[in-house]
Amino acid sequence: MPVTSAPAPAVTPPPDAAGPSVLHRTGAFCARHPMWVIAAWLLLMAAAMLGRNAVGATYSDEVSLPGSHTQTGADLLEGSDPALADPNGKVVFHVDSGKVSGHGDALTDSLGRLSDLPHVADVSAPVTSTDGATTYVTLSFDEDIKSLGHTYVDRLDEATEPARNADVRVGYGGDLNTIAREPANDRAAEAIGVVTAAVALLVAFGSVAAALLPLATALVSVLAGLGVVGIVAGSLTLATSAPTLAAMIGLGVGIDYALFLTTRFRQDVMDGYDTESAVGRTTASSGRAVLVAAVTVAVALLSLYACGLSMIGRLGLAATLAVAVTALAALTLVPAALGLVGRRIDTLKVRRRPVAETSGDDDGWHRYAGMIARHPWRFLVAGLAVVALCATPLFSMRLGHIDDGADPAGSPTRNAYDWIADADGPGFGPGANGTFTVVVDLTGATLPTDRIADDLADALKGTEGVAGATAPRPTQDGRLLVTTVTPTTGPQTAETGGLFETLTDHTLPATLKDTGTTAYLTGSTTGQLEFRDTVTERLPLIIGIVLVCAFLLLMVVFRSLVVPLKAVLLNLLTTGASYGVLVAVFQWGWGDGLLGMSGPVPIESYVPMMMFAIVFGLSMDYEIFLLSRIAEEWHTSHDNRRAVGKGLSLTGRVITCAALIMTAVFLSFAGSPTVVVKMLALGLAISVILDATLVRLVLVPALMFLLGRGNWWLPRWLDRLLPRLRV
Known part of the structure; x- marks a missing residue:
């Protein structure tokens, strides 16, 4: 028989020798005092959002790998010649026809303005492609580029305006991509998700009231959860994708939890239970399943901390906070909303057959x-x-x-990537977008530095997959030998990953064997x-x-x-x-x-x-x-x-x-x-x-x-x- 939402005589719940459970009493309380519970949740949501704005949440994808080649090499550079360890990025100039040198005055003016920008410690000499169509300079900064913020790109644009006015195109590469990319705005995706969920709920439940209830409670819990994530990010730096991930997971499970509770409540109402009893039964049964499910999700997400990478662990933490707030809302806010709606759950029906549990054999x-x-x-x-x-x-x-090769076509970062990858000459080609810096620690060297440098240059030149390498040069204090290796392939290719393994496992150890030195790759x-x-x-x-x-x-x-x-x-x-x-x-x-x-x-x-x-x-x-x-x-x-x-x-x-x-x-x-x-x-x-x-x-x-x-x-x-x- 089809399920019907016609009201049935009230049913008195059977006596329970053990008495109602904590969840049953919680649900019944929320159903008796719906306005107080809903008001408390709205205040919590507002307080969380205001708190997020007040603490100034910080987000970063920076990863620390203590003891790794990258970290050890960077530490050696910092200790020997801090200027070599400065954060840097590329500003790329390109003309579609002719040569960049044909716009020399505009280029010189732009380079002068770049060197005058705040936090720019140095501007390298221009590197020009064989055909002269592309030139780039490397900007070194006195602080982390990410901390400059996306608004710093406006200053870069102002500095390079003379070149742009001379029909020279400008792009930003290297680590400048962290601020040159347009900040991800997922509000459109969130809005589409909410609208899509509303339509799906309306089709599923068949009534406006039943469809809006899970959606409204999920939205309140998600906003409260995002506020909590933001407050945590004020003292514990989270990954940049943490808010989006929290919104996505929170909205999904929030609607799911509310859907299961609403469906169970609807069935109990159809079976004749009064509103308070139905809400209590729903919270005690489906609510307990929600609680166990939420704990399972939280355990899975928090296990990410076991990988030892703080960025990934904190992504799991952000999602866990969203799930925890959503589960709390499912056990309190949803019962309050069900108690407020009561038997009017099927108000404004759009179809006859609703979604509810059935027990017909x-x-x-x-x-x-x-x-x-x-x-x-x-x-x-x-x-x-x-x-x-x-x-x-x-x-x-x-x-x-x-x-950057996956960035949208025509963006400043994608343009810089393509211009460098497509050009010919030293310092250009696909691998120029992902170079390796080789740092050789000369502290215990048993051979002259010149001989070690010559052997290293010959070994790198003969390594398959290396497009070129700069001449190894000692740092000012003579403690290190530094060279830059350019692969023949782009940074996200399997071949570049293979070259990294070849250099670290074979080329460098074999070349420096018995020299008393150790080499590290960094960058x-x-x-x-x-x-x-x-x-x-x-x-x-x-x-x-x-x-x-x-x-x-x-x-x-x-x-x-x-x-x-x-x-x-x-x-x-x-x-x-x-x-x-x-x-x-x-x-x-x-x-x-x-x-x-x-x-x-x-x-x-x-x-x-x-x-x-x-x-x-x-x-x-x-x-x-x-x-x-x-x-x-x-x-x-x-x-x-x-x-x-x-x-x-x-x-x-x-x-x-x-x-x-x-x-x-x-x-x-x-x-x-x-x-x-x-x-x-x-x-x-x-x-x-x-x-x-x-x-x-x-x-x-x-x-x-x-x-x-x-x-x-x-x-x-x-x-x-x-x-x-x-x-």
């Missing part, structure tokens, strides 16, 4: 569950085949750093490659921590060894499939034009680690919501087939709707101008839709039907040791 979801129960092997094999197909590209994944390109290697090395640790924590939590909650093992294995499949899609889209370039990309790029080195934590946490949401309803029926009937069928019937429609809404929210962020945000958005969207449909609605029931009573196996001795935690 003949509904479509029961029939679907029966079909899986009759052919579990067929569904299992078909589902695994689709997941394996999506995951296949994973085996060719190449991690790297997305350089931004080296730092990016070492960051990549560090992330790759520590990813298994993160995966292990998340798997173990999730397994233990689910074992305690569901009193089973098989259910949590199945859950973590299937979540690994989901993650692998989402990785595969990312490789196909971004690395292979399939459909990259639809995302506004100019060509294939490697997978940003920290994206897989971030995605694993987020995907695993979010996929556990659906796992817990489904399994909690299956377990509820299992502990009542001890009939595995009936439990799986009823759990699928009660949650299948809601999980599907929730997944579609979260997918729409994530996909809206794929329009972000930041490539890393595009990657995370698409990867999360794919993982959510695969997990909520193929995994939760096909693989999980098929496996549970095949395993039968074995799903709930737990040794008695272990059952006695484990703490009790109901969902």
